Amino acid sequence: MLSGGDMLIRALRDEGVTTVFGYPGGAALHIYDAIFRQQDVKHILVRHEQAATHAADAYSRSTGEVGTVLVTSGPGATNAITGIATAYMDSIPMVVLSGQVVSERIGEDAFQETDMVGISRPIVKHSFMVRDARDIPEVVKKAYYIARTGRPGPVVIDIPKDITNPFDTYPYEYPEKVKIRSYTPATRGHAGQIKKAVQLMLDAKRPVIYAGGGVVQGNGSELLTDIARKLNYPVTNTLMGLGAYPGSDRQFLGMLGMHGTYEANMAMHHADAILAVGARFDDRVTNAVNKFCPNAKIIHIDVDPASISKTVTADIPIVGAVDSVLSEMLALILESEQKPDASAVKNWWEQIDEWRDNHGIYTAPRYDNSGEKIMPQDVIKTLHEVTGGDAYITSDVGQHQMFAAQYYLFDKPRRWINSGGLGTMGFGLPAAMGVQMAHRDAVVACVTGEGSIQMCIEELSALKQYHLPVKIICLNNQALGMVRQWQDMQYDSRYSESLYEDSLPDFIKLMDAYGHVGIRVTKKEELKAKMEECFAMKDRVVFMDIAVDTSEHVYPMQIAGASMRDMWLSKTERT
Amino acid sequence: MRRIISVLMENAPGSLSRVVGLFSQRGYNIESLTVAPTEDETLSRLTLTTIGDDHKIEQITKHLNKLIDVVKLVDLTEGAHIEREVMLIKVKAAGAQRAEIKRCVDIFRGQIVDVTASLYIIQITGTSDKLDAFLQAVGDASILEVVRSGVSGIARGEKVLSL
Ligand SMILES: Cc1cc2nc3c(=O)[nH]c(=O)nc-3n(C[C@H](O)[C@H](O)[C@H](O)COP(=O)(O)OP(=O)(O)OC[C@H]3O[C@@H](n4cnc5c(N)ncnc54)[C@H](O)[C@@H]3O)c2cc1C
Ligand SMILES: Cc1ncc(C[n+]2csc(CCOP(=O)(O)OP(=O)(O)O)c2C)c(N)n1
Ligand SMILES: [Mg+2]
Numbered sequence: 087m088l089s090g091g092d093m094l095i096r097a098l099r100d101e102g103v104t105t106v107f108g109y110p111g112g113a114a115l116h117i118y119d120a121i122f123r124q125q126d127v128k129h130i131l132v133r134h135e136q137a138a139t140h141a142a143d144a145y146s147r148s149t150g151e152v153g154t155v156l157v158t159s160g161p162g163a164t165n166a167i168t169g170i171a172t173a174y175m176d177s178i179p180m181v182v183l184s185g186q187v188v189s190e191r192i193g194e195d196a197f198q199e200t201d202m203v204g205i206s207r208p209i210v211k212h213s214f215m216v217r218d219a220r221d222i223p224e225v226v227k228k229a230y231y232i233a234r235t236g237r238p239g240p241v242v243i244d245i246p247k248d249i250t251n252p253f254d255t256y257p258y259e260y261p262e263k264v265k266i267r268s269y270t271p272a273t274r275g276h277a278g279q280i281k282k283a284v285q286l287m288l289d290a291k292r293p294v295i296y297a298g299g300g301v302v303q304g305n306g307s308e309l310l311t312d313i314a315r316k317l318n319y320p321v322t323n324t325l326m327g328l329g330a331y332p333g334s335d336r337q338f339l340g341m342l343g344m345h346g347t348y349e350a351n352m353a354m355h356h357a358d359a360i361l362a363v364g365a366r367f368d369d370r371v372t373n374a375v376n377k378f379c380p381n382a383k384i385i386h387i388d389v390d391p392a393s394i395s396k397t398v399t400a401d402i403p404i405v406g407a408v409d410s411v412l413s414e415m416l417a418l419i420l421e422s423e424q425k426p427d428a429s430a431v432k433n434w435w436e437q438i439d440e441w442r443d444n445h446g447i448y449t450a451p452r453y454d455n456s457g458e459k460i461m462p463q464d465v466i467k468t469l470h471e472v473t474g475g476d477a478y479i480t481s482d483v484g485q486h487q488m489f490a491a492q493y494y495l496f497d498k499p500r501r502w503i504n505s506g507g508l509g510t511m512g513f514g515l516p517a518a519m520g521v522q523m524a525h526r527d528a529v530v531a532c533v534t535g536e537g538s539i540q541m542c543i544e545e546l547s548a549l550k551q552y553h554l555p556v557k558i559i560c561l562n563n564q565a566l567g568m569v570r571q572w573q574d575m576q577y578d579s580r581y582s583e584s585l586y587e588d589s590l591p592d593f594i595k596l597m598d599a600y601g602h603v604g605i606r607v608t609k610k611e612e613l614k615a616k617m618e619e620c621f622a623m624k625d626r627v628v629f630m631d632i633a634v635d636t637s638e639h640v641y642p643m644q645i646a647g648a649s650m651r652d653m654w655l656s657k658t659e660r661t
Numbered sequence: 662m663r664r665i666i667s668v669l670m671e672n673a674p675g676s677l678s679r680v681v682g683l684f685s686q687r688g689y690n691i692e693s694l695t696v697a698p699t700e701d702e703t704l705s706r707l708t709l710t711t712i713g714d715d716h717k718i719e720q721i722t723k724h725l726n727k728l729i730d731v732v733k734l735v736d737l738t739e740g741a742h743i744e745r746e747v748m749l750i751k752v753k754a755a756g757a758q759r760a761e762i763k764r765c766v767d768i769f770r771g772q773i774v775d776v777t778a779s780l781y782i783i784q785i786t787g788t789s790d791k792l793d794a795f796l797q798a799v800g801d802a803s804i805l806e807v808v809r810s811g812v813s814g815i816a817r818g819e820k821v822l823s824l
Contacts, residue, residue, distance in 0.1 A: 203675060204678070207675075207678065207679060207682050208682060208686045211729070212729040213675070215674065215675070232729060266729065267732060267824070268670070268671060268729060268730060268731055268732040269729050390727070391723050391726070391727075392720065392723035392724050392726075392727055395716075395719070396720065
């Protein structure tokens with residue numbers, strides 16, 4: 087016989103949950119007491135509930151398991167909202183347990199009452215309010231099942247305090263399976279469509295594979311890589327898909343989209359066949375939809391039918407999970423007598439190589455690093471060098487994020503952890519905490535800006551408590567750089583509220599206050615040595631405050647309202 | 662184009678708000694909405710009418726289907742179907758008007774369900790178009806109050822929306 091609180095924690099254990107990120111409070115105290123009395127589920131005490139959600143989210147992104155969050159009612163629940171929305175936009179599986187006021191007070195504006203199910207409704211895959219303690223095992227089972235399957239996403243379980251009361255006990259049994267009659271996520275794609283897709287790919291003269299976060303999420307990277315190599319076709323990844331195809335491979339064109347590479351955007355625009363897989367034709371990728379890839383036939387593989395033909399109409403839609411669909415495609419490709427048109431593909435590569443030679447960011451630096459200043463791009467390149475390209479890199483949001491995406495060539499999936507869909511500043515540091523919890527011995531670095539790091543910087547304290555030695559690489563450009571870039575380009579450099587007027591904290595002293603190490607870098611020559619010093623401190627949290635060029639922009643940048651091939655290539659040069 | 666979408670969903674707390682929330686969240690409009698339990702008390706049947714081009718309707722049905730509570734749905738306007746709406750109207754009916762209105766009610770095969778010296782309450786059932794036409798025939802000047810149930814619908818023939 088177990089109380090509701092004990093049942094909840096036991097159910098987590100039985101679901102295989104080992105780590106919960108959370109923060110206690112009145113409505114959750116029975117649950118916290120249940121946590122105290124067991125060993126199987128470890129709780130990480132964050133310093134702000136937003137950080138709990140980002141940490142659990144990143145835990146999931148880096149492992150593929152469902153992240154778990156526990157918060158109290160009212161302010162605890164509302165603080166979790168930004169992180170739930172972040173996970174929702176990037177389709178990350180997560181379960182958020184929120185305490186609620188006792189059942190009979192609900193609706194009375196009771197102390198710390200908020201309608202969590204209501205507030206979170208537009209940003210969750212599903213939500214539950216537990217009304218009877220006996221339902222807990224089944225609700226937990228269903229929540230994890232829903233979060234993990236189909237198109238993954240966050241699920242909220244709201245639990246009134248009386249439900250977890252230690253004095254009411256019930257028999258406990260964790261269900262082995264769940265069945266939800268109204269929920270049957272797609273798995274296998276339609277065989278006929280898959281056949282058509284393979285035919286289109288084999289007939290293509292100018293093919294491109296456009297792969298997104300779904301390939302990372304759905305563990306389709308190896309299959310994708312096999313297919314691309316077998317066909318010798320070029321691959322581009324979205325911001326969310328980086329690592330789905332090896333970044334240092336010759337066939338990789340880099341990221342596409344707003345800050346995508348010249349060659350990736352040109353190849354997309356001129357393609358005659360596009361294999362879109364686990365990508366959702368986001369507006370940051372397509373630019374103006376009516377000018378998008380005018381000559382291409384589009385195959386779109388996605389587990390969520392609502393993603394298909396949402397913004398760009400697919401010629402061959404395939405609803406299914408990437409691993410299943412790609413393995414069927416690979417089998418058909420291998421057994422097909424028809425081979426890709428070698429001479430067309432050769433010509434296509436020649437064209438692509440010409441684009442690369444002319445404006446590619448990997449063939450030559452397209453920024454001026456001849457001066458004294460440290461260029462942000464060079465910081466990322468140095469980071470790649472010092473970490474052997476093998477670190478887990480989390481990021482905040484802004485120019486530094488784009489530089490990291492462009493220049494840290496990710497060779498493996500689940501190594502690049504960033505907020506793409508919501509673009510949540512403050513994500514990076516708690517995300518690094520979540521990743522380091524999941525991979526205690528791995529090298530984890532957070533690429534951030536002096537703006538973003540100040541959102542959720544309180545987690546330095548949690549990093550201390552749990553001995554999580556993450557490295558913080560702060561590209562300090564003395565401004566909300568991405569905002570300033572837009573102000574330069576569209577508002578005649580009127581820097582409305584994007585500068586701090588000498589109010590930035592001394593990050594080195596701040597690190598000292600938290601018991602961590604701070605390293606300041608102001609000279610180009612010392613960058614690499616100091617970064618090596620940073621990563622040599624394996625068991626310490628180290629913050630590198632790197633003074634980078636304060637006026638640099640991110641390029642390429644697509645020109646709004648135009649097609650994919652229309653880009654600014656530098657402050658003065660455009661296509 | 663106007664569509665009638667009929668949804669079978671779990672009769673559970675929160676399911677209606679998820680459907681309604683979806684429409685406001687994604688900027689789809691709801692013209693009318695009716696919902697009630699079915700013969701199987703674990704299920705509710707919800708009928709809504711909305712306006713949109715094919716692309717929008719496709720997105721609406723896909724997103725509705727994504728809701729965990731939604732078991733099945735059908736766009737009735739895709740095939741032959743029967744559509745009904747009930748309307749109750751309170752109208753001024755005095756003097757010569759009384760006979761005039763009575764005639765109108767008969768033509769539309771409505772019923773007068775309550776009477777006072779100066780007004781009628783009329784019940785009319787039919788398609789939304791028919792109800793609109795009746796309102797026009799009676800004229801704004803005599804109408805005091807209108808209440809419409811929203812559209813209910815069912816497919817003609819063998820087609821059945823059930824588990
Ligand atoms: C400052 C800033 C700049 C940005 N610039 C760019 C840019 O230049 N280029 C860019 O690409 N993005 C950019 N983004 C990110 C952009 O906003 C989107 O988040 C991103 O493009 C979406 O990536 P995606 O298409 O891979 O989709 P995701 O959001 O990763 O969605 C994954 C898709 O795969 C599907 N899926 C999930 N699991 C499976 C499975 N198992 N099987 C099949 N399908 C599955 C899902 O249904 C979904 O449709 C930027 C963001 C910020 C904050
Ligand atoms: C929570 C939140 N608020 C506002 C924004 C809008 N925004 C996007 S980038 C950016 C500037 C980020 O500055 P910094 O972290 O210093 O990065 P930089 O661009 O300078 O590299 C802002 C304000 C956001 N993405 N998230
Ligand atoms: Mg900055």
